[in-house]
Amino acid sequence: MSDASTTEIPPELIKVAEEKDIPLDLIRRALALGFPPDAIRQQMSMPGVTAEAAEKLIAEQEKIRSGGEITIPEEVLTLAREKNWPEELLKRALKLGAPTAMLIQQMNAGITAEQASGFIDQQEALRGGGDGAPQLDLSWMKVPTEWGMRVIPGKKGLTVNMLNVGTYADIPDIWPYHTEMPRGAHPIPGLPAMGYTIYEKAELWSENAGDLYEEAIQRRWRPSTDIPWESMEDLPDAVEKAVCQLCTHISERALVAGDIVGGWLPEMSYGYHEVKLYLSVAEFDVARWFEVFRKRALSNGGGLGIQAPGYFHRTLIDARAWTEASAALHILSSSQLMMLFQIGHYTAHNEAERKIFSYCIEDVARQRAYGSQHLKYFLTKHSERRGEISHLLNKYEVMLEYEWNADEPLRGALMILLGGGASEEQIAEGASKLEYFRKRWANDYVDQLAAAGLGERREKVHRSIKHYISEPEEAAAAAA
Amino acid sequence: MAQQVKTKATFPSVKWFEAVKKIINNDDGYKRFGTCDASVGIKVPEASKYFVITFEAFEVGDVKETDERAAEDTDFWIEQTYDQWQEMITNIADNGKADLGHTLNTLDVEYPDGLARSNDGYRRDLFYRFNQSFQHFFDATSQIETKFAK
Numbered sequence: 267m268s269d270a271s272t273t274e275i276p277p278e279l280i281k282v283a284e285e286k287d288i289p290l291d292l293i294r295r296a297l298a299l300g301f302p303p304d305a306i307r308q309q310m311s312m313p314g315v316t317a318e319a320a321e322k323l324i325a326e327q328e329k330i331r332s333g334g335e336i337t338i339p340e341e342v343l344t345l346a347r348e349k350n351w352p353e354e355l356l357k358r359a360l361k362l363g364a365p366t367a368m369l370i371q372q373m374n375a376g377i378t379a380e381q382a383s384g385f386i387d388q389q390e391a392l393r394g395g396g397d398g399a400p401q402l403d404l405s406w407m408k409v410p411t412e413w414g415m416r417v418i419p420g421k422k423g424l425t426v427n428m429l430n431v432g433t434y435a436d437i438p439d440i441w442p443y444h445t446e447m448p449r450g451a452h453p454i455p456g457l458p459a460m461g462y463t464i465y466e467k468a469e470l471w472s473e474n475a476g477d478l479y480e481e482a483i484q485r486r487w488r489p490s491t492d493i494p495w496e497s498m499e500d501l502p503d504a505v506e507k508a509v510c511q512l513c514t515h516i517s518e519r520a521l522v523a524g525d526i527v528g529g530w531l532p533e534m535s536y537g538y539h540e541v542k543l544y545l546s547v548a549e550f551d552v553a554r555w556f557e558v559f560r561k562r563a564l565s566n567g568g569g570l571g572i573q574a575p576g577y578f579h580r581t582l583i584d585a586r587a588w589t590e591a592s593a594a595l596h597i598l599s600s601s602q603l604m605m606l607f608q609i610g611h612y613t614a615h616n617e618a619e620r621k622i623f624s625y626c627i628e629d630v631a632r633q634r635a636y637g638s639q640h641l642k643y644f645l646t647k648h649s650e651r652r653g654e655i656s657h658l659l660n661k662y663e664v665m666l667e668y669e670w671n672a673d674e675p676l677r678g679a680l681m682i683l684l685g686g687g688a689s690e691e692q693i694a695e696g697a698s699k700l701e702y703f704r705k706r707w708a709n710d711y712v713d714q715l716a717a718a719g720l721g722e723r724r725e726k727v728h729r730s731i732k733h734y735i736s737e738p739e740e741a742a743a744a745a746a
Numbered sequence: 747m748a749q750q751v752k753t754k755a756t757f758p759s760v761k762w763f764e765a766v767k768k769i770i771n772n773d774d775g776y777k778r779f780g781t782c783d784a785s786v787g788i789k790v791p792e793a794s795k796y797f798v799i800t801f802e803a804f805e806v807g808d809v810k811e812t813d814e815r816a817a818e819d820t821d822f823w824i825e826q827t828y829d830q831w832q833e834m835i836t837n838i839a840d841n842g843k844a845d846l847g848h849t850l851n852t853l854d855v856e857y858p859d860g861l862a863r864s865n866d867g868y869r870r871d872l873f874y875r876f877n878q879s880f881q882h883f884f885d886a887t888s889q890i891e892t893k894f895a896k
Contacts, residue, residue: 421803422781481875484780604874611851620846624878627851631874638868706855713867 273297282310288317295324299331301363309365323365330361339366349373351382358386409452426540427476439647441465441537449537462535468647470588472640475540478632482547487625489558497617498566504688505615511571511679512610513559519603520555522579526595527552530588544636551629558622571675578669581662589644593655594662596637597714600630602666605707606680609700613683634714641718656726659715663728708734752891757835758788758795760811762892767799767806769886776886777804782879784872787823789814790831793895801879821872822864826853832894835887843885850881 273294275283283293288310296306309315330336336357338346346356351373359369359382372382391400412433420428430437434450441449444459464470472478501509527549534542563570582599585591607630611623645652670677677700682688684703685696708731715723724735755762770776781803788797796817800807817823826834830853837848846852854861854873864870873880 481780485878608851608855611849612855614846620849624849624851624881627874628877631871631877635868635871635875703855706860710867713870715867717866717868 276303286310292320299327345373351379362389411452425480439467441535463533465535468644470541471643472636474639475544479544493621494617506568508679508682510563510568511675513563514571515676517556517559518574520552523552575672578665581665590658592637593641596633598662600634601711603630638714638718645719667730705734754891756893756895758790763809765890769889771805776882779879782876785820787817787820789817789823789825792828821869822862838888842888
């Protein structure tokens with residue numbers, strides 16, 4: 267109990283006390299007893315409260331706090347017996363400062379002893395220690411996790427991977443917890459599962475995921491202000507339409523990529539947060555592609571073009587495992603997207619387009635980096651499934667090529683962009699350049715697969731892709 | 747207004763790359779792109795000149811002259827003929843930065859074997875992942891008064 271003579275009274279309490287003619291010294295004594303100002307104000311505001319009644323209540327409380335006997339008025343005790351309120355409950359209520367009149371009112375209102383006890387528990391917890399501080403159960407501080415960690419930032423700041431020290435660096439092959447508990451925390455037994463389905467590291471892991479997350483966060487960009495939109499000028503009608511068709515196509519692919527990654531993220535358990543972090547940012551990347559290409563299409567006199575046939579998209583959505591989806595999306599599809607971005611950059615008509623495609627090239631390269639290194643990890647752990655992955659890639663390559671052949675608007679737009687216009691000569695030149703880019707893409711794709719550990723795909727890719735692959739002798743001659 | 751005094755250096759030489767490194771390591775604009783980690787070979791075969799530049803976190807680290815094999819024992823190497831190097835550097839000097847026809851990305855797709863080459867598709871992708879940092883590096887050569895050896 268603090269010294270009442272030095273206790274300061276909040277101005278709002280002084281105001282109520284003066285209205286009720288209650289001496290300020292009584293207020294100081296109530297505050298010194300640990301009664302919250304709000305509770306004192308409520309008590310004083312009740313009808314019929316007098317200075318004498320307040321004096322009696324506070325004197326009783328001071329007696330109780332100094333170890334004196336708690337006296338239960340006879341009329342309260344009689345009613346309590348009738349209403350089945352134990353004597354101990356009344357003493358706890360009186361110790362908390364409950365006025366006699368209020369206790370009688372509560373019992374007559376039908377409040378049960380159990381309900382009253384619950385309320386009194388709360389009040390005691392809030393007033394615990396006698397100085398207003400709640401009593402806390404601090405046993406959680408003895409949690410058996412590794413303690414005393416002091417990770418020091420390095421040249422790149424404090425990165426996600428740097429936190430993998432001591433037991434926090436344990437990334438098990440199988441994650442045993444089915445809840446949202448972060449890796450390294452201590453589990454509460456019996457909590458319901460969250461419904462994840464991927465618990466094996468090999469099914470999602472990529473050694474570069476933590477780095478890719480940091481990279482994606484640092485290299486984020488804002489289409490609204492990082493693109494010099496003012497640099498755009500009117501283009502010939504056919505060229506503008508071709509740019510807009512390319513923008514429409516990429517916007518659509520961005521939406522599908524978002525749906526696929528977004529659909530798989532809730533399946534992944536939290537033992538491998540580096541992957542979940544990176545894929546969350548990759549989701550953001552594709553949302554930004556959708557945004558920026560829509561902005562480009564609608565800001566230079568054009569508009570959106572025609573939808574893609576979508577055969578490949580529908581095949582991707584039907585993937586039955588994340589590794590399958592990732593290989594098709596992040597290696598096959600992203601390699602073709604890289605080609606589209608490169609064509610966009612190569613044919614850029616202004617600084618705005620150049621910047622858009624430069625940023626996108628960085629974004630898609632990160633996605634390929636995840637895809638190839640995840641597949642590599644998966645194959646290292648499941649070499650027996652090489653044939654299965656190869657079989658699945660056959661299916662996706664067929665569908666991608668089928669989509670390519672069916673999507674005449676896209677191919678036409680690319681030819682116009684590469685040829686510089688829609689005249690017969692320009693389209694012929696564009697077609698020739700498109701073949702050049704297709705050859706680059708095909709070789710780039712098999713290089714990515716080789717980096718993922720599937721070098722044999724060079725010989726096995728779909729025939730319409732293999733047609734473009736440089737023979738080893740040709741490649742060696744070119745390098746010489 | 748004081749006239750800016752440009753560093754004079756001959757391309758290709760360690761001194762020339764060191765001059766670029768000095769500019770970049772004092773350039774907050776470069777740091778804003780984010781960290782960049784890659785070992786990059788530079789090949790000027792006709793001049794039999796080979797270099798390795800190490801990009802590390804927010805700055806450029808080592809620059810050293812090497813042999814061809816060491817230049818290829820990197821994440822990727824950038825290879826052009828002497829004339830192509832000269833044209834790119836001159837274009838950057840004339841425009842303050844590469845014009846649309848002379849960016850690293852454009853040159854990469856124009857050369858049948860690419861501007862950035864590697865023996866590993868994953869490591870070559872660092873050229874694309876950090877592309878704007880590398881472009882900024884070469885754009886900074888506009889602040890050097892370059893003398894060509896040939």
